[in-house]
Amino acid sequence: MPPATASQTIGPYWHLLEDAAWADLTRFGAAGEIITLSGRVIDGEGQMLTDACVEIWQAEPAAGETFGGFGRAATDEDGCFRFTTIKPGPLPGPGNSRQAPHIALTILARGLLFHLATRVYFSGEPGNEEDPVLRMIAPERRQTLLARPAGAGRWHIDIFLQGAHETVFLAI
Amino acid sequence: MSLPDLPFRPYAPGSQPDNDTPAYRSTRLRHPLRPLLRIPQTVTERTGPVFAPARFPAISSLAVNNGKEALGERIIVAGHVRDEDGRKLPGTMLEIWQANAAGRYNHARDQHDAPLDPDFSGAGRVFTDAEGGYRFVTVKPGAYPWGNHANAWRPNHIHISLFGPGHATRLITQMYFPGDPLLALDPIFLATAEAEARNRLVAVFDLAITQPNVALGYRFDIVLRGRQATPMED
Numbered sequence: 001m002p003p004a005t006a007s008q009t010i011g012p013y014w015h016l017l018e019d020a021a022w023a024d025l026t027r028f029g030a031a032g033e034i035i036t037l038s039g040r041v042i043d044g045e046g047q048m049l050t051d052a053c054v055e056i057w058q059a060e061p062a063a064g065e066t067f068g069g070f071g072r073a074a075t076d077e078d079g080c081f082r083f084t085t086i087k088p089g090p091l092p093g094p095g096n097s098r099q100a101p102h103i104a105l106t107i108l109a110r111g112l113l114f115h116l117a118t119r120v121y122f123s124g125e126p127g128n129e130e131d132p133v134l135r136m137i138a139p140e141r142r143q144t145l146l147a148r149p150a151g152a153g154r155w156h157i158d159i160f161l162q163g164a165h166e167t168v169f170l171a172i
Numbered sequence: 173m174s175l176p177d178l179p180f181r182p183y184a185p186g187s188q189p190d191n192d193t194p195a196y197r198s199t200r201l202r203h204p205l206r207p208l209l210r211i212p213q214t215v216t217e218r219t220g221p222v223f224a225p226a227r228f229p230a231i232s233s234l235a236v237n238n239g240k241e242a243l244g245e246r247i248i249v250a251g252h253v254r255d256e257d258g259r260k261l262p263g264t265m266l267e268i269w270q271a272n273a274a275g276r277y278n279h280a281r282d283q284h285d286a287p288l289d290p291d292f293s294g295a296g297r298v299f300t301d302a303e304g305g306y307r308f309v310t311v312k313p314g315a316y317p318w319g320n321h322a323n324a325w326r327p328n329h330i331h332i333s334l335f336g337p338g339h340a341t342r343l344i345t346q347m348y349f350p351g352d353p354l355l356a357l358d359p360i361f362l363a364t365a366e367a368e369a370r371n372r373l374v375a376v377f378d379l380a381i382t383q384p385n386v387a388l389g390y391r392f393d394i395v396l397r398g399r400q401a402t403p404m405e406d
Contacts, residue, residue: 001255001256001398002368004341005343006189006364006372008345009360011331013281016278016293016294016295044205057221070220091216111200111201111202113190119216132214162202172340
């Protein structure tokens with residue numbers, strides 16, 4: 001077989017796929033600690049992306065009838081995205097390690113020929129210090145993956161595509 | 173060792189476009205300037221979302237909306253989704269979107285001065301069958317101008333989105349048409365270094381898919397990442 005098919009940009013018109021309901025991962029009746037995760041996506045000149053597709057995926061809680069683990073949201077005219085989901089718990093990592101609660105986050109947009117993968121962790125979570133992925137990142141850049149509390153059950157993270165605060169993006 | 177315990181292989185060199193592609197101007201302020209951090213694939217990367225067809229109903233004909241035929245050249249697109257090891261991937265969701273036959277998207281931000289078609293929404297969704305095969309009917313999308321450079325036109329293309337068996341197999345691609353003179357001028361198509369890899373984005377005209385007196389057929393096979401032979405050490 002040939003290698004994997006080449007990626008191409010999602011472009012500016014991907015909203016033909018958009019279903020705003022997909023931003024709520026609890027819509028099928030999932031139970032657990034419901035949180036919102038909001039954020040902005042910011043380019044190299046500090047401008048908000050207003051045409052981006054943001055996707056999240058979490059392997060915990062395990063996907064089932066009432067929880068699919070996947071969400072998609074558009075950035076709005078202010079560059080903001082917002083998800084409602086269940087706060088994930090820890091997961092096993094390589095070897096005997098334990099991964100801190102995290103959500104995989106993907107940015108797809110005009111100008112990105114290959115989607116960008118990162119992870120969102122929760123600021124102040126006790127397991128962060130031992131997380132095998134966070135430990136691979138220099139301490140001064142780790143905070144780019146940490147959502148900050150923004151009120152009860154609300155978490156916020158800004159994604160910087162370039163610049164001094166550039167988010168750590170992952171090759172997975 | 174079951175499949176989800178095996179990590180996906182790295183992408184073959186040259187098979188994927190580089191986000192730092194100056195000829196595609198929108199990349200300039202959006203591509204990361206620092207190298208990506210390669211992480212071990214954990215359960216987060218080796219597994220992925222599952223889309224039950226019951227909750228995500230198929231829309232396999234884009235050419236008919238509310239019982240009315242869209243304008244344009246009706247076509248059938250069919251192919252298989254496999255991984256790099258040739259494993260068929262049944263039950264894989266494909267999301268599809270495209271411009272209409274005049275080269276206009278049914279999208280508020282598309283300001284191209286070409287007519288909208290009230291009978292063409294341009295979005296679809298299909299699932300692969302037990303053999304990993306898929307098929308949808310649509311109209312051939314038109315070429316359209318864009319602002320990337322002087323007299324820039326996108327070649328005819330259909331956008332396709334797939335998830336595959338894991339978070340690490342996510343793929344957004346574009347299917348092009350054989351013989352399109354715009355391909356040689358398109359910085360998005362040309363962004364993939366290996367000619368062989370980008371030429372696989374061009375569908376193949378196929379008389380076996382063509383339905384007599386109905387529509388021309390194009391074959392577009394899609395390959396997702398394969399698994400490594402050895403598990404990771406957890």
